[in-house]
Amino acid sequence: MKWCSPIFINNEWHDSVSGKKFEVFNPANEEKICEVAEGDKADIDKAVKAARKAFELGSPWRTMDASERGRLLNKLADLVERDRLTLATMEAIDGGKLFSTAYLMDLGACIKTIRYCAGWADKIHGRTVPMDGNFFTFTRHEPVGVCGQIIPWNFPLVMFIWKIAPALCCGNTVVVKPAEQTPLSALYMGSLIKEAGFPPGVVNIVPGFGPTAGAAISHHMDIDKVSFTGSTEVGKLIKEAAGKTNLKRVTLELGGKSPNIIFADADLDEAVEFAHVGLFYHQGQCCIAGSRIFVEEPIYDEFVRRSIERAKKYTLGDPLSPGVQQGPQIDKEQFQKILDLIESGKKEGAKLECGGGPWGNKGYFIQPTVFSNVTDDMRIAKEEIFGPVQQIMKFKTIDEVIKRANNTTYGLAAAVFTKDIDKALTFAAALQAGTVWVNCYSALSAQCPFGGFKMSGNGRELGEYGLQEYTEVKTVTIKIPQKNS
Amino acid sequence: GSKIFINNEWHDAVSKKTFPTINPATGEVICQVAEGDKADVDKAVKAARAAFQLGSPWRRMDASHRGKLLNRLADLIERDRAYLAALETLDNGKPYSIAYLVDLDMVVKCLRYFAGWSDKFHGKTIPLDGDFFCYTRHEPVGVCGQIIPWNFPLLMQAWKLGPALATGNVVVMKVAEQTPLSALYVANLIKEAGFPPGVVNIIPGYGPTAGAAISAHMDVDKVAFTGSTEVGHLIKKAAAESNLKRVTLELGGKSPNIIMSDADMDWAVDQAHFALFFNQGQCCCAGSRTYVQEDIYNEFVERSVEKAKSRVVGNPFDFKTEQGPQVDEEQFKKILGYISTGKREGAKLLCGGNPAADRGYFVQPTVFGDVQDNMTIAREEIFGPVMQIMKFKTIEEIIERANNSKYGLAAAVFTKDIDKANYVSQALRAGTVWVNCYNVFGAQAPFGGYKASGNGRELGEYGLEAYLEVKNVTIKIPQKNS
Numbered sequence: 001m002k003w004c005s006p007i008f009i010n011n012e013w014h015d016s017v018s019g020k021k022f023e024v025f026n027p028a029n030e031e032k033i034c035e036v037a038e039g040d041k042a043d044i045d046k047a048v049k050a051a052r053k054a055f056e057l058g059s060p061w062r063t064m065d066a067s068e069r070g071r072l073l074n075k076l077a078d079l080v081e082r083d084r085l086t087l088a089t090m091e092a093i094d095g096g097k098l099f100s101t102a103y104l105m106d107l108g109a110c111i112k113t114i115r116y117c118a119g120w121a122d123k124i125h126g127r128t129v130p131m132d133g134n135f136f137t138f139t140r141h142e143p144v145g146v147c148g149q150i151i152p153w154n155f156p157l158v159m160f161i162w163k164i165a166p167a168l169c170c171g172n173t174v175v176v177k178p179a180e181q182t183p184l185s186a187l188y189m190g191s192l193i194k195e196a197g198f199p200p201g202v203v204n205i206v207p208g209f210g211p212t213a214g215a216a217i218s219h220h221m222d223i224d225k226v227s228f229t230g231s232t233e234v235g236k237l238i239k240e241a242a243g244k245t246n247l248k249r250v251t252l253e254l255g256g257k258s259p260n261i262i263f264a265d266a267d268l269d270e271a272v273e274f275a276h277v278g279l280f281y282h283q284g285q286c287c288i289a290g291s292r293i294f295v296e297e298p299i300y301d302e303f304v305r306r307s308i309e310r311a312k313k314y315t316l317g318d319p320l321s322p323g324v325q326q327g328p329q330i331d332k333e334q335f336q337k338i339l340d341l342i343e344s345g346k347k348e349g350a351k352l353e354c355g356g357g358p359w360g361n362k363g364y365f366i367q368p369t370v371f372s373n374v375t376d377d378m379r380i381a382k383e384e385i386f387g388p389v390q391q392i393m394k395f396k397t398i399d400e401v402i403k404r405a406n407n408t409t410y411g412l413a414a415a416v417f418t419k420d421i422d423k424a425l426t427f428a429a430a431l432q433a434g435t436v437w438v439n440c441y442s443a444l445s446a447q448c449p450f451g452g453f454k455m456s457g458n459g460r461e462l463g464e465y466g467l468q469e470y471t472e473v474k475t476v477t478i479k480i481p482q483k484n485s
Numbered sequence: 486g487s488k489i490f491i492n493n494e495w496h497d498a499v500s501k502k503t504f505p506t507i508n509p510a511t512g513e514v515i516c517q518v519a520e521g522d523k524a525d526v527d528k529a530v531k532a533a534r535a536a537f538q539l540g541s542p543w544r545r546m547d548a549s550h551r552g553k554l555l556n557r558l559a560d561l562i563e564r565d566r567a568y569l570a571a572l573e574t575l576d577n578g579k580p581y582s583i584a585y586l587v588d589l590d591m592v593v594k595c596l597r598y599f600a601g602w603s604d605k606f607h608g609k610t611i612p613l614d615g616d617f618f619c620y621t622r623h624e625p626v627g628v629c630g631q632i633i634p635w636n637f638p639l640l641m642q643a644w645k646l647g648p649a650l651a652t653g654n655v656v657v658m659k660v661a662e663q664t665p666l667s668a669l670y671v672a673n674l675i676k677e678a679g680f681p682p683g684v685v686n687i688i689p690g691y692g693p694t695a696g697a698a699i700s701a702h703m704d705v706d707k708v709a710f711t712g713s714t715e716v717g718h719l720i721k722k723a724a725a726e727s728n729l730k731r732v733t734l735e736l737g738g739k740s741p742n743i744i745m746s747d748a749d750m751d752w753a754v755d756q757a758h759f760a761l762f763f764n765q766g767q768c769c770c771a772g773s774r775t776y777v778q779e780d781i782y783n784e785f786v787e788r789s790v791e792k793a794k795s796r797v798v799g800n801p802f803d804f805k806t807e808q809g810p811q812v813d814e815e816q817f818k819k820i821l822g823y824i825s826t827g828k829r830e831g832a833k834l835l836c837g838g839n840p841a842a843d844r845g846y847f848v849q850p851t852v853f854g855d856v857q858d859n860m861t862i863a864r865e866e867i868f869g870p871v872m873q874i875m876k877f878k879t880i881e882e883i884i885e886r887a888n889n890s891k892y893g894l895a896a897a898v899f900t901k902d903i904d905k906a907n908y909v910s911q912a913l914r915a916g917t918v919w920v921n922c923y924n925v926f927g928a929q930a931p932f933g934g935y936k937a938s939g940n941g942r943e944l945g946e947y948g949l950e951a952y953l954e955v956k957n958v959t960i961k962i963p964q965k966n967s
Contacts, residue, residue, distance in 0.1 A: 112549060119601025122929050136907050425618050425962045447604045464605060480907040
């Protein structure tokens, strides 16, 4: 293909200021899909200027009825529905995602999330406040301003929507940097955003690399807020940059090493299935992956046996082919990292039950891998693998497993499987994680706030809570002749 | 559909009776409509109760899907906008251009607004003393009886259905006997949108029969009524005497519109005219006591009379028409009665005062000057195109006079001064206070009355409260941690 996808600023398509381009690959066969304009600091500067202008007092976007913002978001959802097939195909080819999953799950979540946020647009309420003294006091919940949004490659379109939908419903303008591995669906959204009728400059999309375009965003003196989803390592860089420059507001959705705790009184079939999908979904490339499975001693052997059986039933292959259950990892770097961690598991004494190596001779495929007899000090029990590698550990008592589950700098998600109401509620309180699942895993929905304790992140996305990150509160206090209650 | 809508099907009245609905522009019968009575209300309540059972499709539906259905209903109303506006004009008499541009626009926006709330009204988790996990569920109230008026048939239907359905309730709605047609058409769209059978049931009929059956019903959990204060009393009484069903009421008003001498005169005259004459004067919140500060009184009156004289009264389907007929003969006669009382009690008739045509229920735009607060036309709700203009001197005086009413639905003040604006809006005992504007509505803003103008608020987030029943769930746990 000779086509090169350009940068989206002010509802127009631009080459990069430098003229540079970069290549985007299909991880199933390592072939080049196309080239994309490579945005850098100069392009971010252009985008920020456009976003700032669109945010000026008196602009179409600032003077628009809040309900109209909601209507535009609903229109965008209509267009995503219309082009669902195209977008799902892009996710599959660019992101190595199973087509059926992309179509049903990713696109389904995108549409619902846009519509959920559309509904909030004219329901963001300030307060009137009974202040001491003869004053009339109220708060305005204003948009924060120009928001830089840096999104990852594991759920390209879903993450794009999680970022822009709440930002736009609150009236902000955005500069989005999609991941260099997976820029295509985000850029396609540029054309839908224009078609839906968003004014120019409200959404700007600049593909590029982290150390250049991403860093330009986190350091920019005229960006009011940065929102990042990605690794904890880069999350720290972003928060540091924000602190060093203009104290821009920061929200971070980072990594995890989420514990999944299975008690002997759990429904074993359900527990095995949820634990399996909870780890292996999308080739293990989920921030919430249940990558430390703690199984109560009495059922440990049976649980391991069933988990191996479940992991073996896999067909790997091209994500576009029907009947394929696992696609490739996203790129060579991830591929190497995962294999390296698998080797460490073997070296450090975990028991390799199945898989344990690459698959096929083209593309970044790794066999579904299960380790048992994992102990907490092993690298595979501590570090985020982000691949199809399942760790199963044994535990005896409640107090012990609570301590072990919480013994991590991460805190994104956790789960407990038990029929006992007391145990369930004890774990709901005790686990240091932003989302705790009981007798399920990976249950997410636009209505629920999502985010991390500790180093899994700062702040929450989605739900009503997600609006707070995109709102700046202004208190207005007016002197009046006489206050009455 | 001019029958009764129950379980997504059309039924004749159990009694087989029908009643005529009239075109108020001509006095002619449009068609016959099934006349619902207690037996039909009983059927509808049974259907609604079944649709509300634990485990039913409606109870198990994702909250977000309820929102999707409401949005679909809004889409369908948008699709059939022209037809619905025509039905509205035919049955109610309001100018077609207004039905199309204003009523239908607000209907769609109201439904979409509440569609957005469906999956966003949250219970709480609560730090109760002791080793307990405590949370609240915000559950739907249940079977809601909704009795709607004839002045804004479609809009009042949307104001009732929006919050009730967003929160998961089921509805038995009695539409006004004067204007059943547009709401019954919407019933078809409710079915087309995909609402399960029994979720919405619509019964045309009369107040003393069908309406009373709803307010007295032992298996209706809540009644919402918009209409006259007189009937509001009856409904609250019936609710208390039967099963203590929850009650919300949107009743009458005699809203004060206060024009200070520093107001923008042109704008104030324009808005005061709109405040009274909109919808043929048939608004619960009509600014029917126009208080003008002494210094500007004469000029204000002169300009208001001029404006009233130029108001175009005629065939509501004509785009030039600003004012159509009153809704029926009863209202027509009542308004003419008030006009003659006004003259008799000494108010000065400055223009209008008579029927405006030989056919239909048209009344001339009428203005009374030198009105005193104790006159009948200054105290009672006329619900017609009859404007009362009074004079005042000071702020303290006008606040007292404005609040001296059993009503408290709306009020307005026109002034450029920030202190006056803040002081007066604080002081007025009214559910909505407009500053330098009038009749400004939005689905986002709560609306309702102080005192005898009603109980409770509709629209906005506040509008959800009346349709929710709060359940506290408290679970013993081994050890509570903050």
